[in-house]
Amino acid sequence: MSSDKYKDLAIKYKIDDLIGASIPGSRISNILKELELSRELSGMTQRFLQEKGFFALFSYARKEISYADFVKSAKLEQSERRRVIEEAAIIELDRQKLGKEALLAKQEALFVKQKLDEKALFAKLKNDPRNRAKERLSRLREEYGLTRYVEQDDFAKLMDILRRVDKGERLSDEEVVWLSTKHCDSDEDYLYSYESYFTDELRRKYHENEAKFYHGEFEKNKDPWFAVNASGHYRKCDEARAVETILKTIDVPSLKNQKLKSALCTTHGGVKRDLAKWDEALGLGKQAHDYTPQDFRPCTLIGAVYMETGQYNLGHSWYEKAVERGYSKDSVDSELKSIFQRLEKSQQKAMRDDLLSRDQERYRWAHGR
Numbered sequence: 001m002s003s004d005k006y007k008d009l010a011i012k013y014k015i016d017d018l019i020g021a022s023i024p025g026s027r028i029s030n031i032l033k034e035l036e037l038s039r040e041l042s043g044m045t046q047r048f049l050q051e052k053g054f055f056a057l058f059s060y061a062r063k064e065i066s067y068a069d070f071v072k073s074a075k076l077e078q079s080e081r082r083r084v085i086e087e088a089a090i091i092e093l094d095r096q097k098l099g100k101e102a103l104l105a106k107q108e109a110l111f112v113k114q115k116l117d118e119k120a121l122f123a124k125l126k127n128d129p130r131n132r133a134k135e136r137l138s139r140l141r142e143e144y145g146l147t148r149y150v151e152q153d154d155f156a157k158l159m160d161i162l163r164r165v166d167k168g169e170r171l172s173d174e175e176v177v178w179l180s181t182k183h184c185d186s187d188e189d190y191l192y193s194y195e196s197y198f199t200d201e202l203r204r205k206y207h208e209n210e211a212k213f214y215h216g217e218f219e220k221n222k223d224p225w226f227a228v229n230a231s232g233h234y235r236k237c238d239e240a241r242a243v244e245t246i247l248k249t250i251d252v253p254s255l256k257n258q259k260l261k262s263a264l265c266t267t268h269g270g271v272k273r274d275l276a277k278w279d280e281a282l283g284l285g286k287q288a289h290d291y292t293p294q295d296f297r298p299c300t301l302i303g304a305v306y307m308e309t310g311q312y313n314l315g316h317s318w319y320e321k322a323v324e325r326g327y328s329k330d331s332v333d334s335e336l337k338s339i340f341q342r343l344e345k346s347q348q349k350a351m352r353d354d355l356l357s358r359d360q361e362r363y364r365w366a367h368g369r
Helices: 003-012 027-036 043-051 055-061 067-124 131-143 152-166 173-180 200-221 224-236 240-247 258-274 278-291 296-308 312-324 329-342 345-358
Strands: none
Touching (some): 003 027, 027 043, 055 067, 131 152, 152 173, 224 240, 224 258, 240 258, 258 296, 296 329, 312 345, 329 345
16 A cells, blocks of 8 residues: 555545554554455454444444544544643743743853852952952953853853963964854753854954964065965954055065965965955966966955955856856855945845846845845
Protein backbone atom coordinates (compact mmCIF):
# COMPACT_ATOMS: atom_id res chain seq x y z
CA MET A 1 0.00 0.00 0.00
CA SER A 2 1.43 3.43 -0.96
CA SER A 3 2.02 6.21 1.57
CA ASP A 4 -0.73 8.26 -0.09
CA LYS A 5 -3.14 5.41 0.52
CA TYR A 6 -2.35 5.47 4.24
CA LYS A 7 -3.08 9.20 4.31
CA ASP A 8 -6.38 8.62 2.53
CA LEU A 9 -7.37 6.00 5.12
CA ALA A 10 -6.50 8.36 7.98
CA ILE A 11 -8.73 11.02 6.43
CA LYS A 12 -11.54 8.52 5.78
CA TYR A 13 -11.53 7.35 9.41
CA LYS A 14 -11.14 10.88 10.82
CA ILE A 15 -7.81 10.42 12.56
CA ASP A 16 -5.59 12.34 10.10
CA ASP A 17 -4.76 14.70 12.98
CA LEU A 18 -2.58 11.91 14.43
CA ILE A 19 0.89 11.60 12.89
CA GLY A 20 1.08 7.84 13.33
CA ALA A 21 -2.12 7.27 11.37
CA SER A 22 -0.37 8.09 8.08
CA ILE A 23 2.84 6.19 8.79
CA PRO A 24 3.06 2.72 7.25
CA GLY A 25 3.63 0.03 9.87
CA SER A 26 2.36 1.99 12.87
CA ARG A 27 -0.20 0.25 15.07
CA ILE A 28 -3.06 2.61 14.23
CA SER A 29 -2.35 2.52 10.47
CA ASN A 30 -2.36 -1.31 10.61
CA ILE A 31 -5.76 -1.20 12.34
CA LEU A 32 -7.16 1.03 9.60
CA LYS A 33 -5.79 -1.36 6.99
CA GLU A 34 -7.58 -4.26 8.68
CA LEU A 35 -10.84 -2.29 8.78
CA GLU A 36 -10.54 -1.39 5.12
CA LEU A 37 -10.16 -5.10 4.31
CA SER A 38 -13.31 -5.80 6.42
CA ARG A 39 -11.37 -8.06 8.75
CA GLU A 40 -12.57 -8.63 12.30
CA LEU A 41 -10.36 -6.96 14.90
CA SER A 42 -8.89 -8.98 17.74
CA GLY A 43 -10.02 -8.43 21.32
CA MET A 44 -6.67 -6.87 22.18
CA THR A 45 -7.00 -4.39 19.29
CA GLN A 46 -10.55 -3.49 20.32
CA ARG A 47 -9.34 -2.80 23.88
CA PHE A 48 -6.58 -0.61 22.43
CA LEU A 49 -9.19 1.48 20.61
CA GLN A 50 -11.18 1.94 23.81
CA GLU A 51 -8.14 2.78 25.93
CA LYS A 52 -6.98 5.42 23.42
CA GLY A 53 -10.41 7.03 23.21
CA PHE A 54 -11.29 5.91 19.66
CA PHE A 55 -14.86 5.06 20.69
CA ALA A 56 -16.47 5.77 17.31
CA LEU A 57 -13.91 3.57 15.58
CA PHE A 58 -14.46 0.86 18.19
CA SER A 59 -18.24 0.86 17.59
CA TYR A 60 -17.81 0.94 13.82
CA ALA A 61 -15.34 -1.98 13.90
CA ARG A 62 -17.90 -3.99 15.90
CA LYS A 63 -20.56 -3.05 13.31
CA GLU A 64 -22.65 -1.38 16.02
CA ILE A 65 -23.06 1.83 13.98
CA SER A 66 -23.21 2.78 10.30
CA TYR A 67 -20.39 4.62 8.55
CA ALA A 68 -22.49 7.79 8.43
CA ASP A 69 -23.04 7.67 12.21
CA PHE A 70 -19.38 6.80 12.67
CA VAL A 71 -18.33 9.94 10.76
CA LYS A 72 -20.50 12.16 12.98
CA SER A 73 -19.04 10.72 16.19
CA ALA A 74 -15.47 10.55 14.87
CA LYS A 75 -15.56 14.23 13.87
CA LEU A 76 -16.57 15.16 17.41
CA GLU A 77 -13.74 13.05 18.83
CA GLN A 78 -11.26 14.62 16.39
CA SER A 79 -12.40 18.13 17.32
CA GLU A 80 -11.98 17.32 20.99
CA ARG A 81 -8.44 15.97 20.42
CA ARG A 82 -7.48 19.13 18.55
CA ARG A 83 -9.00 21.32 21.26
CA VAL A 84 -6.99 19.53 23.95
CA ILE A 85 -3.77 19.88 21.93
CA GLU A 86 -4.37 23.58 21.29
CA GLU A 87 -5.08 24.22 24.96
CA ALA A 88 -1.93 22.34 25.93
CA ALA A 89 0.09 24.43 23.45
CA ILE A 90 -1.33 27.67 24.88
CA ILE A 91 -0.55 26.53 28.42
CA GLU A 92 3.03 25.66 27.40
CA LEU A 93 3.53 29.06 25.69
CA ASP A 94 2.22 30.80 28.81
CA ARG A 95 4.59 28.74 30.94
CA GLN A 96 7.56 29.65 28.77
CA LYS A 97 6.57 33.32 28.76
CA LEU A 98 6.29 33.38 32.55
CA GLY A 99 9.65 31.61 32.82
CA LYS A 100 11.32 34.13 30.52
CA GLU A 101 9.76 37.07 32.33
CA ALA A 102 10.93 35.65 35.66
CA LEU A 103 14.44 35.19 34.28
CA LEU A 104 14.55 38.72 32.90
CA ALA A 105 13.37 40.03 36.25
CA LYS A 106 16.09 38.01 37.94
CA GLN A 107 18.76 39.43 35.64
CA GLU A 108 17.47 42.95 36.18
CA ALA A 109 17.58 42.44 39.93
CA LEU A 110 21.15 41.12 39.69
CA PHE A 111 22.15 44.12 37.58
CA VAL A 112 20.61 46.55 40.08
CA LYS A 113 22.30 44.71 42.94
CA GLN A 114 25.64 44.85 41.15
CA LYS A 115 25.32 48.62 40.69
CA LEU A 116 24.28 49.07 44.33
CA ASP A 117 27.18 46.90 45.48
CA GLU A 118 29.59 49.00 43.42
CA LYS A 119 28.23 52.22 44.91
CA ALA A 120 28.42 50.80 48.43
CA LEU A 121 31.97 49.64 47.82
CA PHE A 122 33.06 53.02 46.47
CA ALA A 123 31.52 54.77 49.46
CA LYS A 124 33.27 52.43 51.88
CA LEU A 125 36.64 52.82 50.23
CA LYS A 126 36.35 56.55 49.59
CA ASN A 127 39.47 57.36 51.60
CA ASP A 128 41.34 54.18 50.71
CA PRO A 129 44.17 54.38 48.11
CA ARG A 130 42.64 51.38 46.42
CA ASN A 131 39.67 53.56 45.56
CA ARG A 132 41.69 54.98 42.67
CA ALA A 133 41.82 51.51 41.15
CA LYS A 134 38.04 51.20 41.40
CA GLU A 135 37.58 54.57 39.76
CA ARG A 136 39.90 53.48 36.95
CA LEU A 137 37.91 50.27 36.53
CA SER A 138 34.69 52.28 36.25
CA ARG A 139 36.31 54.61 33.70
CA LEU A 140 37.50 51.67 31.61
CA ARG A 141 34.04 50.12 31.53
CA GLU A 142 32.50 53.42 30.49
CA GLU A 143 35.19 54.19 27.90
CA TYR A 144 34.78 50.81 26.23
CA GLY A 145 30.99 50.69 26.32
CA LEU A 146 30.69 47.98 28.98
CA THR A 147 28.63 49.66 31.70
CA ARG A 148 25.89 47.02 31.40
CA TYR A 149 25.68 43.83 33.46
CA VAL A 150 28.73 41.57 33.25
CA GLU A 151 28.57 37.90 34.22
CA GLN A 152 30.27 37.41 37.60
CA ASP A 153 32.45 34.58 36.26
CA ASP A 154 33.58 36.80 33.36
CA PHE A 155 34.26 39.98 35.32
CA ALA A 156 37.90 39.46 36.33
CA LYS A 157 38.93 38.22 32.88
CA LEU A 158 37.16 41.08 31.12
CA MET A 159 38.69 43.72 33.38
CA ASP A 160 42.17 42.26 32.81
CA ILE A 161 41.62 42.48 29.05
CA LEU A 162 40.41 46.08 29.30
CA ARG A 163 43.46 47.11 31.33
CA ARG A 164 45.86 45.52 28.87
CA VAL A 165 44.13 46.82 25.76
CA ASP A 166 44.01 50.30 27.25
CA LYS A 167 47.79 50.14 27.77
CA GLY A 168 48.27 49.20 24.11
CA GLU A 169 48.94 45.50 24.65
CA ARG A 170 47.91 42.92 22.06
CA LEU A 171 45.32 40.20 22.62
CA SER A 172 45.62 36.51 21.80
CA ASP A 173 43.39 34.93 19.15
CA GLU A 174 41.62 33.01 21.93
CA GLU A 175 40.83 36.23 23.79
CA VAL A 176 39.43 37.84 20.64
CA VAL A 177 37.18 34.79 20.08
CA TRP A 178 36.07 34.94 23.73
CA LEU A 179 35.20 38.62 23.45
CA SER A 180 33.27 38.00 20.22
CA THR A 181 31.18 35.19 21.73
CA LYS A 182 27.76 35.82 23.27
CA HIS A 183 27.91 35.04 26.97
CA CYS A 184 24.91 33.23 28.44
CA ASP A 185 23.59 32.42 31.87
CA SER A 186 24.67 28.79 32.31
CA ASP A 187 21.37 27.65 33.84
CA GLU A 188 18.98 29.39 31.48
CA ASP A 189 21.01 29.98 28.29
CA TYR A 190 18.16 28.77 26.10
CA LEU A 191 16.02 31.68 27.24
CA TYR A 192 18.42 34.60 27.56
CA SER A 193 21.82 35.52 26.17
CA TYR A 194 23.89 38.64 26.58
CA GLU A 195 25.57 40.53 23.80
CA SER A 196 29.25 39.86 23.19
CA TYR A 197 31.75 41.94 25.14
CA PHE A 198 33.50 43.04 21.92
CA THR A 199 31.89 46.49 21.75
CA ASP A 200 32.60 48.95 18.93
CA GLU A 201 34.84 50.97 21.26
CA LEU A 202 36.84 47.93 22.35
CA ARG A 203 37.08 46.59 18.80
CA ARG A 204 38.46 49.93 17.57
CA LYS A 205 41.14 49.98 20.28
CA TYR A 206 42.07 46.37 19.51
CA HIS A 207 42.59 47.19 15.80
CA GLU A 208 44.54 50.31 16.75
CA ASN A 209 46.93 48.23 18.88
CA GLU A 210 47.32 45.62 16.14
CA ALA A 211 47.98 48.31 13.52
CA LYS A 212 50.69 49.90 15.64
CA PHE A 213 52.32 46.52 16.25
CA TYR A 214 52.48 45.56 12.56
CA HIS A 215 53.56 49.08 11.65
CA GLY A 216 56.44 48.75 14.11
CA GLU A 217 57.39 45.33 12.73
CA PHE A 218 57.43 46.77 9.22
CA GLU A 219 59.68 49.62 10.31
CA LYS A 220 62.10 47.13 11.89
CA ASN A 221 62.10 44.37 9.27
CA LYS A 222 60.89 46.09 6.10
CA ASP A 223 58.82 42.99 5.32
CA PRO A 224 55.91 44.21 3.12
CA TRP A 225 53.56 41.58 4.55
CA PHE A 226 53.67 43.49 7.84
CA ALA A 227 52.54 46.57 5.90
CA VAL A 228 49.59 44.59 4.50
CA ASN A 229 48.56 43.50 8.00
CA ALA A 230 49.01 47.01 9.42
CA SER A 231 46.90 48.43 6.60
CA GLY A 232 44.00 46.06 7.32
CA HIS A 233 43.92 47.01 11.00
CA TYR A 234 44.36 50.76 10.39
CA ARG A 235 41.38 50.69 8.04
CA LYS A 236 39.22 48.89 10.63
CA CYS A 237 39.84 51.67 13.16
CA ASP A 238 39.16 54.39 10.57
CA GLU A 239 42.78 55.44 10.22
CA ALA A 240 43.15 55.06 6.47
CA ARG A 241 45.42 58.09 6.16
CA ALA A 242 47.97 56.50 8.48
CA VAL A 243 48.33 53.64 6.00
CA GLU A 244 49.51 56.01 3.27
CA THR A 245 52.72 56.72 5.20
CA ILE A 246 53.56 53.02 5.05
CA LEU A 247 52.45 51.98 1.59
CA LYS A 248 54.00 54.90 -0.29
CA THR A 249 57.46 53.74 0.84
CA ILE A 250 57.14 50.33 -0.89
CA ASP A 251 58.27 49.90 -4.48
CA VAL A 252 55.69 47.31 -5.52
CA PRO A 253 56.88 46.69 -9.14
CA SER A 254 60.34 45.73 -7.89
CA LEU A 255 58.94 42.86 -5.78
CA LYS A 256 59.03 39.32 -7.18
CA ASN A 257 56.16 37.70 -5.26
CA GLN A 258 53.00 38.18 -7.34
CA LYS A 259 50.71 37.38 -4.40
CA LEU A 260 52.43 40.00 -2.24
CA LYS A 261 52.27 42.59 -5.02
CA SER A 262 48.55 41.90 -5.43
CA ALA A 263 47.92 42.12 -1.67
CA LEU A 264 49.73 45.48 -1.47
CA CYS A 265 47.79 46.91 -4.40
CA THR A 266 44.49 45.58 -3.02
CA THR A 267 44.98 47.02 0.46
CA HIS A 268 46.25 50.31 -0.99
CA GLY A 269 43.18 50.39 -3.22
CA GLY A 270 41.05 49.85 -0.14
CA VAL A 271 42.69 52.86 1.50
CA LYS A 272 41.98 54.98 -1.57
CA ARG A 273 38.38 53.74 -1.46
CA ASP A 274 38.09 54.79 2.20
CA LEU A 275 39.34 58.25 1.20
CA ALA A 276 36.85 58.42 -1.72
CA LYS A 277 39.68 58.53 -4.27
CA TRP A 278 37.72 56.33 -6.64
CA ASP A 279 39.92 56.45 -9.76
CA GLU A 280 43.06 55.62 -7.80
CA ALA A 281 41.22 52.81 -6.00
CA LEU A 282 40.08 51.31 -9.33
CA GLY A 283 43.55 51.60 -10.81
CA LEU A 284 45.13 49.77 -7.87
CA GLY A 285 42.38 47.14 -7.89
CA LYS A 286 42.88 46.38 -11.57
CA GLN A 287 46.64 46.29 -11.10
CA ALA A 288 46.15 43.75 -8.29
CA HIS A 289 43.87 41.72 -10.58
CA ASP A 290 46.58 41.67 -13.25
CA TYR A 291 49.05 40.28 -10.71
CA THR A 292 46.69 37.52 -9.46
CA PRO A 293 43.84 37.01 -11.95
CA GLN A 294 42.37 34.11 -9.95
CA ASP A 295 42.24 35.91 -6.59
CA PHE A 296 38.77 37.15 -5.62
CA ARG A 297 40.04 39.99 -3.39
CA PRO A 298 40.86 42.49 -6.15
CA CYS A 299 37.48 41.71 -7.71
CA THR A 300 35.61 42.60 -4.52
CA LEU A 301 37.54 45.88 -4.23
CA ILE A 302 36.69 46.87 -7.81
CA GLY A 303 33.08 45.74 -7.39
CA ALA A 304 32.70 47.82 -4.21
CA VAL A 305 34.10 50.97 -5.84
CA TYR A 306 31.75 50.64 -8.81
CA MET A 307 28.75 50.10 -6.51
CA GLU A 308 29.65 53.11 -4.36
CA THR A 309 29.98 55.31 -7.44
CA GLY A 310 26.64 54.18 -8.91
CA GLN A 311 28.04 52.04 -11.73
CA TYR A 312 25.91 49.08 -10.75
CA ASN A 313 26.27 46.86 -13.84
CA LEU A 314 30.05 46.98 -13.53
CA GLY A 315 29.84 46.46 -9.79
CA HIS A 316 27.71 43.32 -10.07
CA SER A 317 29.92 42.05 -12.89
CA TRP A 318 33.03 42.25 -10.72
CA TYR A 319 31.26 40.66 -7.76
CA GLU A 320 30.25 37.79 -10.07
CA LYS A 321 33.93 37.38 -10.95
CA ALA A 322 34.74 37.26 -7.24
CA VAL A 323 32.17 34.48 -6.71
CA GLU A 324 33.65 32.53 -9.64
CA ARG A 325 37.00 32.75 -7.83
CA GLY A 326 35.74 31.45 -4.48
CA TYR A 327 34.02 34.37 -2.77
CA SER A 328 30.65 33.37 -1.29
CA LYS A 329 27.34 34.92 -2.33
CA ASP A 330 26.53 35.52 1.34
CA SER A 331 29.73 37.57 1.66
CA VAL A 332 28.79 39.56 -1.43
CA ASP A 333 25.35 40.30 0.06
CA SER A 334 26.97 41.34 3.34
CA GLU A 335 29.26 43.74 1.50
CA LEU A 336 26.40 45.19 -0.53
CA LYS A 337 24.38 45.74 2.63
CA SER A 338 27.34 47.49 4.29
CA ILE A 339 27.84 49.74 1.24
CA PHE A 340 24.12 50.54 1.13
CA GLN A 341 24.02 51.55 4.80
CA ARG A 342 26.90 54.01 4.37
CA LEU A 343 25.37 55.84 1.39
CA GLU A 344 23.45 59.12 1.45
CA LYS A 345 19.66 58.76 1.17
CA SER A 346 19.58 59.78 -2.50
CA GLN A 347 22.31 57.25 -3.30
CA GLN A 348 20.49 54.60 -1.27
CA LYS A 349 17.39 55.07 -3.38
CA ALA A 350 19.34 54.55 -6.61
CA MET A 351 21.08 51.45 -5.26
CA ARG A 352 17.81 50.12 -3.81
CA ASP A 353 16.09 50.45 -7.19
CA ASP A 354 18.94 48.61 -8.87
CA LEU A 355 19.05 45.75 -6.35
CA LEU A 356 15.29 45.19 -6.26
CA SER A 357 15.09 45.22 -10.05
CA ARG A 358 17.52 42.30 -10.04
CA ASP A 359 16.13 40.12 -7.23
CA GLN A 360 13.28 41.15 -4.91
CA GLU A 361 13.78 38.23 -2.52
CA ARG A 362 17.58 38.26 -2.28
CA TYR A 363 17.71 42.00 -1.62
CA ARG A 364 14.53 42.40 0.43
CA TRP A 365 16.58 44.10 3.16
CA ALA A 366 16.97 47.10 0.81
CA HIS A 367 13.22 47.92 0.87
CA GLY A 368 12.47 51.43 2.08
CA ARG A 369 10.68 51.84 5.39
